Amino acid sequence: MGRIVLEKVSKSFGDVEVIPPLDLEINDGEFVVFVGPSGCGKSTLLRLIAGLEDVSGGRILIDDQDATAVPPAKRGLAMVFQSYALYPHMTVRKNIAFPLRMAGLDKAEQDRRVEQAAEVLNLTDYLDRRPGQLSGGQRQRVAIGRAIVREPAAFLFDEPLSNLDAALRVGMRLEISELHNRLGTTMIYVTHDQVEAMTMADKIVVLQAGVIEQVGSPLELYRAPRNKFVAGFIGSPKMNFIEGPEAEKHGAHTIGVRPEHIAASPSEGLWKGTVGVSEHLGSDTFFHVHVDGFAEPMTVRAGGEVGLRHGDTIHLTPEEDKIHRFDAAGLRIA
Amino acid sequence: MARTVTTPRKLINTAFAWAVGLLIFFPILWTILTSFKTEAQAIASPPIFLNFDWTLENYAVVQERSNYTRFLWNSIIIAGGSTLLGVIVAVPAAWAMAFVPSARTKDILLWMLSTKMLPAVGVLYPIYLLFIQLGLLDSRAGLVVVLMLINLPIIVWMLYTYFREIPGDILEAARMDGATLKEEILYILTPMAVPGIASTVLLNFILAWNEAFWTLNLTAVDAAPLTAFIASYSSPEGLFFAKLSAASTMAIAPILILGWFSQKQLVRGLTFGAVK
Numbered sequence: 001m002g003r004i005v006l007e008k009v010s011k012s013f014g015d016v017e018v019i020p021p022l023d024l025e026i027n028d029g030e031f032v033v034f035v036g037p038s039g040c041g042k043s044t045l046l047r048l049i050a051g052l053e054d055v056s057g058g059r060i061l062i063d064d065q066d067a068t069a070v071p072p073a074k075r076g077l078a079m080v081f082q083s084y085a086l087y088p089h090m091t092v093r094k095n096i097a098f099p100l101r102m103a104g105l106d107k108a109e110q111d112r113r114v115e116q117a118a119e120v121l122n123l124t125d126y127l128d129r130r131p132g133q134l135s136g137g138q139r140q141r142v143a144i145g146r147a148i149v150r151e152p153a154a155f156l157f158d159e160p161l162s163n164l165d166a167a168l169r170v171g172m173r174l175e176i177s178e179l180h181n182r183l184g185t186t187m188i189y190v191t192h193d194q195v196e197a198m199t200m201a202d203k204i205v206v207l208q209a210g211v212i213e214q215v216g217s218p219l220e221l222y223r224a225p226r227n228k229f230v231a232g233f234i235g236s237p238k239m240n241f242i243e244g245p246e247a248e249k250h251g252a253h254t255i256g257v258r259p260e261h262i263a264a265s266p267s268e269g270l271w272k273g274t275v276g277v278s279e280h281l282g283s284d285t286f287f288h289v290h291v292d293g294f295a296e297p298m299t300v301r302a303g304g305e306v307g308l309r310h311g312d313t314i315h316l317t318p319e320e321d322k323i324h325r326f327d328a329a330g331l332r333i334a
Numbered sequence: 335m336a337r338t339v340t341t342p343r344k345l346i347n348t349a350f351a352w353a354v355g356l357l358i359f360f361p362i363l364w365t366i367l368t369s370f371k372t373e374a375q376a377i378a379s380p381p382i383f384l385n386f387d388w389t390l391e392n393y394a395v396v397q398e399r400s401n402y403t404r405f406l407w408n409s410i411i412i413a414g415g416s417t418l419l420g421v422i423v424a425v426p427a428a429w430a431m432a433f434v435p436s437a438r439t440k441d442i443l444l445w446m447l448s449t450k451m452l453p454a455v456g457v458l459y460p461i462y463l464l465f466i467q468l469g470l471l472d473s474r475a476g477l478v479v480v481l482m483l484i485n486l487p488i489i490v491w492m493l494y495t496y497f498r499e500i501p502g503d504i505l506e507a508a509r510m511d512g513a514t515l516k517e518e519i520l521y522i523l524t525p526m527a528v529p530g531i532a533s534t535v536l537l538n539f540i541l542a543w544n545e546a547f548w549t550l551n552l553t554a555v556d557a558a559p560l561t562a563f564i565a566s567y568s569s570p571e572g573l574f575f576a577k578l579s580a581a582s583t584m585a586i587a588p589i590l591i592l593g594w595f596s597q598k599q600l601v602r603g604l605t606f607g608a609v610k
Binding site: 072079085099 | 510
């Protein structure tokens with residue numbers, strides 16, 4: 001079981017309130033991602049759930065038990081840190097066995113579980129090495145191994161992939177998702193990378209300045225962002241925002257169109273502009289277009305083989321039913 | 335681009351480094367050489383460097399005249415005892431300052447260090463009176479306590495710096511893994527801090543061993559360590575350089591040998607906090 005409920009949980013450091021009271025429900029077996037820019041309080045929220053920080057107000061329930069005053073070790077949660085936080089003086093075997101040793105399991109059971117975890121994570125050949133002799137990806141797997149042997153109620157991941165290079169990150173992302181499918185255990189995952197959030201999550205919690213901006217499945221957030229912040233944060237490249245007369249035509253203060261929802265043509269279209277920078281990714285091309293009368297350049301996604309160059313004239317047409325409308329406060333207009 | 339150093343430049347640098355090293359080592363070398371001369375050769379003018387009649391006579395006389403082993407034993411007890419006691423007091427103190435700092439922690443650390451700027455002689459009189467009152471004069475226990483207090487700021491500072499280098503994540507991971515405070519300290523912190531604790535112990539043992547001001551002023555016979563042993567050869571019959579040198583050589587030999595074998599730890603201790 002691993003159902004976690006936050007009720008009016010808040011956190012202040014001195015006079016600074018980093019998390020105003022918030023409510024959140026995480027269901028058993030869910031993969032929940034906390035995402036937001038640096039300093040939005042996502043890591044603090046995770047540490048509150050872990051018990052590494054004390055809440056300033058509210059309650060944390062784990063499987064319907066009040067865990068607010070329970071020390072971290074007794075919450076039945078396992079955490080994987082950004083820095084891996086392996087014990088440098090212990091071998092991989094001892095690192096993974098450490099939580100079992102602390103729980104007082106007998107040696108045979110410890111060995112059995114360590115071997116099992118090592119097999120799942122492809123670490124069998126490295127069990128007698130020290131963390132210093134491993135690569136970044138291997139260290140991260142050891143950290144995950146140390147978490148899974150405990151068979152916790154939930155896993156907490158604090159930006160676990162940000163120290164890895166891009167290729168490894170994609171690989172580990174898949175491994176963690178597979179692990180979640182296999183174990184079916186609740187996972188809470190903190191990241192600033194919206195791609196990680198979109199690809200891994202059952203449910204995304206978007207945070208800004210300690211406030212939950214929106215909770216929903218990746219596609220809900222993509223299709224119906226509750227406000228401009230979520231609209232801009234979810235999706236890559238970022239949504240284009242247009243203010244002024246063009247927005248007023250749609251009865252909104254601001255309208256938003258995603259780069260993939262704009263058709264580009266050299267000859268005809270709704271908006272006329274000039275191509276600035278083009279980014280060729282092979283499968284796609286992203287054009288940065290200076291549209292006449294718009295304050296900000298727009299980003300447009302086109303096919304990989306579109307032959308437009310810097311300085312060429314381009315005509316853009318947004319898909320009418322994919323235009324997002326926002327009021328002056330930045331909230332979505334339904 | 336890395337700085338290129340030409341070969342002649344390297345040679346000059348090396349020669350210069352050796353020159354400085356020899357300059358620093360020369361007094362010790364001269365003391366050791368003098369200890370093998372006769373008294374007449376020791377004060378010969380111009381001084382004789384190597385071509386003298388090597389003799390062990392001075393060592394024999396020194397050994398005959400005073401009980402070297404007793405002084406040595408006192409030095410070991412006083413330096414070892416004060417270091418051990420200091421570490422026992424400093425570990426929890428440094429722990430608290432490194433891991434649960436308060437708003438005043440930095441001030442406390444600086445204040446502790448500032449006591450090292452105080453001239454020792456400024457508190458000699460009150461401490462001397464206290465020692466008389468408490469019956470600690472010329473006792474090893476008294477010296478252990480005084481030397482521990484003298485070196486405590488350095489021990490706390492060094493340990494504090496080492497503990498600060500241990501990443502907080504690792505301690506939190508241990509906490510998440512179910513370790514109690516005791517287990518966290520025993521299985522994670524202490525093993526990780528062992529190199530730091532070792533250099534701290536070593537450096538403070540050497541400092542306590544070499545300490546002369548308090549050991550000379552607060553001892554007479556029973557608790558006198560090797561510093562007093564050396565001093566006893568500068569008086570009262572006048573200066574006997576060869577014998578004084580022999581006594582000095584005997585007094586510094588143990589600590590020189592210890593230092594030689596633990597150079598790596600010492601260098602780490604002396605540059606503490608400078609490099610990670």
